[in-house]
């Protein structure tokens with residue numbers, strides 16, 4: 099390699115650096131390098147001033163529109179890997195590398211060889227310099243050495259530019275463009291107008307505000323107070339029989355506070371002076387709370403917290419009234435909020451929902467599960483993003499990458515549109531598999547069922563070739579309702595689902611609320627909701643609700659005969675015994691009423707480790723099991739499935755989960771119990787290969803994912819998977835497991851393509 103060229107390059111850099119035009123300097127660097135090395139691409143990535151991300155600062159060869167926009171985290175993709183490991187990477191075929199991530203706006207797909215070097219100045223990372231080419235061989239040692247030298251020469255000059263950050267600020271101030279990283283919620287790509295759902299504003303955030311019409315402002319406040327009073331009244335009567343009298347009396351304290359003349363009079367005085375209702379409320383509540391808190395009497399002191407709680411509820415009502423009065427545009431929408439419930443979704447026409455974004459939650463939040471069922475792309479846990487500030491902005495939701503793009507520039511929009519069309523074509527291609535069985539190349543037949551809970555989902559399930567319903571989440575209709583549905587309402591709903599799938603089996607799970615599945619009309623506030631009143635525990639404690647539900651399911655089955663009952667969150671033997679007794683009793687009562695219906699198969703979810711450990715003792719009371727790998731993973735690993743902070747620790751390929759799944763499979767086989775798996779794991783291709791190897795022959799997943807998984811099963815030989823499973827037994831982490839499975843997945847993808 100010629101040293102004069104390197105000298106020429108540094109001379110140019112020095113000259114442009116003096117000229118004070120950083121964009122021009124960076125463009126010249128990549129131009130010169132590309133020409134000098136005769137490569138297809140040369141790109142420069144710089145760290146953002148906060149050292150949190152790498153931004154494509156200049157390129158010759160990749161799409162120029164991506165400059166200033168393509169963004170990676172410091173450990174994301176190959177460039178991120180170079181930044182975090184501070185080492186050179188020289189690859190023959192970058193896109194096949196595990197660490198590779200495709201950045202849509204760069205159009206970099208045709209390039210294979212890749213060489214990247216870190217730019218370091220005084221031990222601080224400045225950025226990464228990359229060259230790429232179409233051939234499939236690594237760059238020569240000579241080129242590698244040259245790049246390392248160039249990087250060391252350029253780092254100093256680029257460092258002062260990088261830390262000033264004006265190149266970056268300028269680019270972004272004008273467009274409002276932002277790339278936001280979250281977690282994968284539901285696969286697919288959607289784009290549309292951002293619409294915030296139910297803004298959650300805490301009372302402490304309310305700042306001074308005025309009003310021009312005190313009469314209507316007072317009325318809004320009165321309406322909000324009345325709505326809170328009604329809510330409290332209904333929660334109080336639901337809990338009447340379950341709470342000790344002294345605890346239940348708290349409801350009366352709340353009601354008294356809500357109706358206290360002090361609260362009303364003081365708020366009205368503020369409003370009449372021209373303050374907004376929310377600001378009046380905040381001032382009044384602050385003063386009342388302070389008064390309580392300054393009391394010597396511990397009882398009165400504690401009331402300070404209650405008045406704040408009441409104030410927050412009134413504020414929620416005030417704000418949701420506001421949000422209802424805003425009509426969303428009749429266009430493609432991206433719904434954004436803290437955690438969007440199924441009831442929130444029900445307020446929008448389904449065909450308008452093109453994406454869902456939540457600032458909390460993770461892959462297994464209920465919102466994500468519902469989005470999966472609906473086939474709507476979703477991204478969860480998008481921290482530090484305030485949807486209300488971006489109402490009407492354009493947004494892309496990339497559920498495959500767990501990423502969103504706010505105000506995308508035109509070329510990026512174009513690229514995503516192309517990807518959406520490609521994906522639609524791929525799914526249409528897979529439709530030809532609808533009536534084909536999910537059978538491996540060497541004849542292992544897998545039954546693919548669907549997870550549902552929405553009637554709207556019945557048709558997609560059948561269209562995509564589901565052989566029945568492996569999990570009907572009955573809580574979903576309860577969540578859309580504004581009170582517990584009656585037996586007759588439930589009966590007609592269940593009958594429709596059974597009818598839609600008859601004669602295929604439908605496993606209907608009884609109510610599984612608690613955790614992140616809350617009913618809007620039945621507040622369960624617990625410090626540790628995942629370890630609290632959930633699933634069968636709640637149902638047995640509220641026997642009247644359970645009996646109503648069982649009766650509705652049995653009555654619907656009298657007509658169709660394809661019902662299987664499934665019990666969630668079993669952790670004790672007496673729970674399943676108690677459930678059976680309720681079913682037997684309901685059957686005999688129905689018989690007395692003239693409804694003839696046989697005992698349906700009864701199954702239990704394995705979600706809690708104790709159910710797995712007690713399988714032989716539970717077996718006499720059940721006919722089948724269904725593994726809820728979402729909760730089983732959560733409880734085995736002690737990782738909240740809904741907490742983005744520990745999301746990286748939640749992986750159903752954790753070696754302990756794999757040990758548990760093998761054990762469950764082998765025990766069920768020995769006990770003659772049919773076993774299926776219905777968690778999100780059944781949609782993860784890597785996991786599916788291992789489940790097949792273990793011997794699982796029945797999986798239940800969202801309708802959207804059935805064609806892909808069927809395609810995968812049809813392209814593998816189970817005999818090749820068994821040695822793979824054998825090797826994973828020695829793995830120390832989920833990362834090791836994924837690395838082992840990856841080559842087989844790639845081989846399967848190559849077979850699929852041919």
Ligand code: PEP
Pocket residue numbers: 467569571610705725726727728729730776777778
């Ligand atoms: C599970 O826990 O895996 C499951 C299927 O149930 P849910 O996600 O509804 O809790």
Ligand code: MG
Pocket residue numbers: 705726728729
């Ligand atoms: Mg569960």
